[in-house]
Amino acid sequence: MSKSEFANSVSEAARFLGIAPPSDLEEVEKHYPVMISSYYLSLIRNQENLRQDPVWRQCMPDRQELEDQVSDFDPLAEEEQMAAPKLIHRYVDRVVLLATGKCATRCRFCFRKRTWANGTELKDITQDELEAVCAYLRKNPAVREVLVSGGDPLMLSARKLKNLLEKISGIPSIEVIRVGSRVPVTFPQLLTAEKAEILAAFPSLWLMTHFNHPNEVTPEAVKACMRVIHKGVPVLNQTVLMAGVNDNAAVLEKLFRKLIASRIKPHYLFHIDPVRGVRHFSTGIDKGLEILREFRPRLSSLAVPTFAIDLPEGGGKVALQPDYEVNGKYPSVTDKHLIGYEERPES
Template sequence: MQGENSTPEGMEKWRDWKWQMRNTIHSVDTVEKIFDIKLDKEQRALIEETIEKFPMAITPYYLSLVDPEDPWSDPVFKQAFPDRKELYVAKTDMEDPLHEDKDSPVPGVTHRYPDRVLLHVSNTCAMYCRHCTRKRKVGDRDSIPSREQIQEGLDYIRNTPVIRDVLLSGGDPFLLSDEYLDWILTEVSKIPHVEVIRIGTRTPVVLPYRITDGLVEVLKKHENLWINTHFNHPREITSSSKKALKKLWSSGIPLGNQSVLLADINDCPRIMKELVHQLVRNRVRPYYLYQCDLSEGLEHFRTSIGKGIEIMESLRGHTSGFAVPTYVVDAPGGGGKIPVGPNYLISWSTNKAILRNFEGVITTYQEPTEYKHNLCDLNCDKCTLQLKLEGADEEQAIGIQRLLSDYDDMITLTPSSLEKRKEGRWEEYKTNEDI
């Protein structure tokens, strides 16, 4: 597919993210032509019915990653091309399994955790992922946040001092213009109690050319900005995606990754280990591994939790600790992220904890015999302890060290007793003991 654009002029177009968006693939006919396949009448009818409910949109770049010899089993193709299984809605499936709409104090804001909120800034994605938990909003132009709605969300954050962490999400915030995104980031940054701004984006995966120098210049302006992307399979980490990631981390922005555990795509310990290794080689910290949500039409993507724990067993102790994501179930009904994993604590008594390691070695940890809450009475409202939660001032130089320093203007060190003598209070001192 990319071969058609192999000339310098063609490659320049290919790497233009706006060209990619203009040429986004929405048609089954186009996919058939690219891969020289032909759906039978029944298959086509079911795919068209699926697209009617859950639209299709694939960037030319992302589709170019598919193995043309076997597209139907390709992990990239499965994430991008509709499957008639999406029409099956299980009894346990929900339109909004995470209660994002119910936990919304104002339109466009989800406030589930006390100190952080999700600000919905875009309903546009470079590609419609078939496993998207927000499939209910895909292609719904009525739910695209307006500037007025975003302003209302900003007002809510300003008026809620407990909020210290704001996540910009969508859709994909990077599908906004540089100027509009800059405006949102600037407004959030002005709020005194907001300490952290996060952006969730899949553009490094499905549209890496969106990470332009201009976008990076906008992002660099804002302190304490963190970016999480969404790689699910090693095949998605290409030379273009690596360049996009490098532009981001070279600008000083910390990068994380959130994967979703997907049946027949990445539900394999070897695949997941290779993915996290490639991520850390590109300075991206594996952050979460999500159990697939109970959104409508995702039943065929979901694995057992046991499969996820098996994968975690293959990572902990078998690779670097910072390469191990936290495996979580985003609880239905808005319960939030619940970490799950292998049981390393086997048993526990008053004096001992029995633990096992990744190799199956069982060991004992002796609890301290003298540990007590010696000072803390657990009455936090009336605490009189010196908690010293604020950062300390750097220690000031004193004595001869201060005279030697190049950053202090002092040139003479005078004993305090001598200063008092000069003030005429000689009677307070005995001459032989003062010097």
Template sequence: MPAHTRRPGWGPDPTPGEAPGRHDPSPAPAATPVRARAGQRGPTLRRPEDLARAGLIAADRVPALEAVAARYAVAITPAMAELIDPVAENDPIARQFVPDVAELNIRPEELADPIGDDVHAVAPGLIHRYPDRVLLKLAQVCAVYCRFCFRRENVGPDAASLPPAALAAALDYIAAHAEIWEVIVSGGDPLVASPRRLAELMKALGGIGHVRVARFHTRVPVVTPERVTDDLVAALKADGVTTWVAIHANHPRELTAAARTALARLADAGIPLVSQTVLLAGVNDDAETLGALMRGFVECRVKPYYLHHGDLAPGTGHFRTTIDKGQALMRALRGHYSGLCQPSYVLDIPGGHGKVPVGPCYRHDDRIDDWQGGRHAYRDAPTET
């Protein structure tokens, strides 16, 4: 971003002696909240002109970004806007949420459906890719719109939630397939739904005997933590089914005090938490930042689960790294950070062929690498027949 005057009340000041941006992995200092008149927190920012008025972009960028916003939805909640330092050219929070003209650069290899959801759609909003689980797209709306989203062609404020008839058809399919053990509830972001609707869904899933686990994938506790109320937490629990929540965050500064409180509310209710992170150039593609994020998750009782290699979504080439770089980062985490802090580095194979681990290999015939890069002889003991 070009440097321009920061609007008072937007974004934290840099820590003394440190430059803000991607290589500052420490949690953000307490920020002055974004305020509207009468001392109230400001609204979600949805248009480039809103971003300019908020001081997050220079006014002369508005016309170019209108073309981006016309194609891909924009939404930045107050919780995320507070974290953005508009003076920092490579602010990692801004990079995730503020639109960029680079998004209009569509590369030949990029795909509108990069992970092949459509190939495995068995009903509107229902994906059956793996034998024992399905993915249910409860809503195509999000609290924020990530600039790297792999479903960016389908989500937005004008997208509909799954209609009642379609949800009923999805539940009928799940009930008719006894091999389905887990229902992954995604979207969009399912936690933008009301507690009433979530409770109805959980009651329905709890009534299907072979469904034992419901997993919600969400950014809500991080980007709009005030939504994680006692009512919402209660809605996520139902007799007969165990609830897990997967938390999406990509930089340690996202784990604010408010986010930590929201995560604690979920954990204190007995809901196990796991993480998902996307490896993003200019956001978390260095070991210090990635390690700090994983430690932050563990401190919040969130078990690091997935580090996703960037998908081939349209207009996201400026976010993608190489698999070689991702493997090098995983090697850098191993040994230097607790075993609790080790996610699984995965790639969704384009075309709907599924998710596979692409982490580094430590075995080379009869030699094994250690965490410091040394190589040691090791042969399997012969087995008895």
């Protein structure tokens, strides 16, 4: 990877796009740095109104990121649930491993913004940390599934990725490994044939991609996913519902249709988490339910993901369906759980 493949500031991104640098974003990038692959920048299409472009909104700073000073940086209590270095243990049968802090592009909606705000970055997991993780997993055989996350695990070198997967899959109680990555979306060329080979060597491995808009499903992105699909790796996708990006049934329908045509199953549609610096993307839960309702008569179940929210304080995921709505309430979720999921503040 050469330096020219990334824009590390608003002015570098503006130079790439051939526009004058926006003058009101310096303060935002001091808090939440900019890093965007030139590939992802090339997907910005709305030259008439750049700030309304769905790719721009996902990767370029917005002043609204600084306006929210009340939300928590870690409302899902991931830090509290660290059971071993970089290992989050929330559910009985599965854990999340933060393998690296590197990403191919810093997403403005990232719910782990705390790990890269103000110039910080989680380091790649060390050998000692990995040994401690494996020791924990050996002591806790109820854990059967490891979600390798970050940052973006496909930003690890091929050697580190292989070593990590070998160590984890060597634990007798681990039945499934999920690798969560936005590389196929933001820099698909980094899902190389070598890395595809490594992923495919683990028969119980699933790849979880993170496409949010149909403009991201490019021939390059599909080609990258096909490198693993052709080797037998199942690929699921999770999408975050975001105001001004994809909070529209027609946009999401196009996205999900493109994904299933490429053998990528839309798995989850998440409501945005109430994390500091991302609240301006919030749509409110009703918007997601309304979109699901629109899908019912016209979209195959293969294309419809589960709509879910992550409960604050580490309470875990809850799936929501329009049918479950009774008298305007969501029976499986209490009012306490809904704090932070209200409509986004007026800007």
